[in-house]
Amino acid sequence: MRAARRVLVAENGDIRVGAVMIDQLEATSVDGEQGYAWDAQGWYGGDIHRFWWKSEGEGEFGRELEEAELQALYSRAFTPYFDFQTGLRQTYRPEGDRTDLVVGVQGLAPYWFEVDAAAFLSNKGELTARAEVEYDQRITQRLILQPRAEVNLSAEDIPELGIGSGLSTLQVGARLRYEIRREFAPYVGVEWTRSFGDTRDFAEARGRSAEDTRVVVGVRAWF
Template sequence: MNLRIIFGLLLLTATFSSIAQETAESWPSPVKDSLNGIVLFDRLEISRNNRDENIAVWDMIAWYGGDTYRLYFKSEGENQQNDGEPTDIERAELLASRLIAPFWEFQVGIGTRGELTSESNMENYAVLSLYGMAPYQFEVDSSLIINEDGDISISMEAEYDYRISQTSYIQPRISVSASPSESERFDRPTGFNAIRVGLRYRMEVSREFAPYVGVYWSRALGNSADKLRSTGDPVHETGIVLGARVWF
């Protein structure tokens, strides 16, 4: 009886080894890291604020690369219509990115911001960013900026897509900016500078094109608010927006 059991176990082991070897050889090769790219205009809109001013706004991101390493370009700005003033570039950045954890990338690069005029004193800077998706699917883009004078500023943006149906979403969004150090050259005091909160309802006509409507509220903070009050400028702003989210 013992010999039969031992012989059976040996035969079973040999059978499983043969099956495992044949299965391993038949497995497909690992998926190779391919290069892809996308251009996304998360906000392409016209807003009208509580002072009856019309403002064109864009917020875009483009990337090219694989799963681990990518090259990014980010651009954001606005232009107040029919006021004779130039377009304001809030950021234009070129960054190299590396995946450091699931859904999180560390980015380093250079950027510039300021008014688009021939006489403009653009602020050039180096930037370190943490970009990705926090728990509960919040998309986060946080940046540490050091300009050519050594002045430091911080920005953080977060947004969340709450699905209403298969093709419609509610998107709350918040952005905050702060300056640990004062920049006299670019008229930026220390402390928290501004906060902006928005809410948009988006409907997908297709995956690549989704018009939306929304509202926003923004306010200057701390020393930045005090400086605006001293010149008689408004500290807060509200408005409605009409735009589209486009990618290709």
């Protein structure tokens, strides 16, 4: 029996696979200005231990990139549906770059809500956090509505980056996609973003709106 168990583990228990998910690759329009955004992630490993990478960012066509980030994470499953993740994040902004230590969780909550939450400690000692929640509501076998919400928090004011303490930004949106294939789906959507507290004051001092609504058109793919 012991020998058979070893053979079973060798053949089926240590399979390493990977995947890449492009959640958002889109063109955006807000107040007559055209921009772009992306949100992608991927992983490689087994059922328990995995390496994850994540990247997201945005900007306006013909202008300097507004913000981009890249994460490299070690992930360990601690329940059948959730992983603990830790690693490093590098962010790029015109106002200043940061390197952050990342600690977070990612997984599937009850009622099929996808959750990704993390805290970030920068190389300058700044503590921030972000939580994202999304849900796929199938209208037909191919047509899917995906509501999504994201909240950003900060333990202190970071004037250089235009971030205020407490609740800094809230983003709520929905995207309607059509799966031509399971691996490829164009979509349209709308997204509302609002800044709060000192983050709002920093934005207005720089001549930016504290609230905007953008229309998005893009594709979602995985392989």
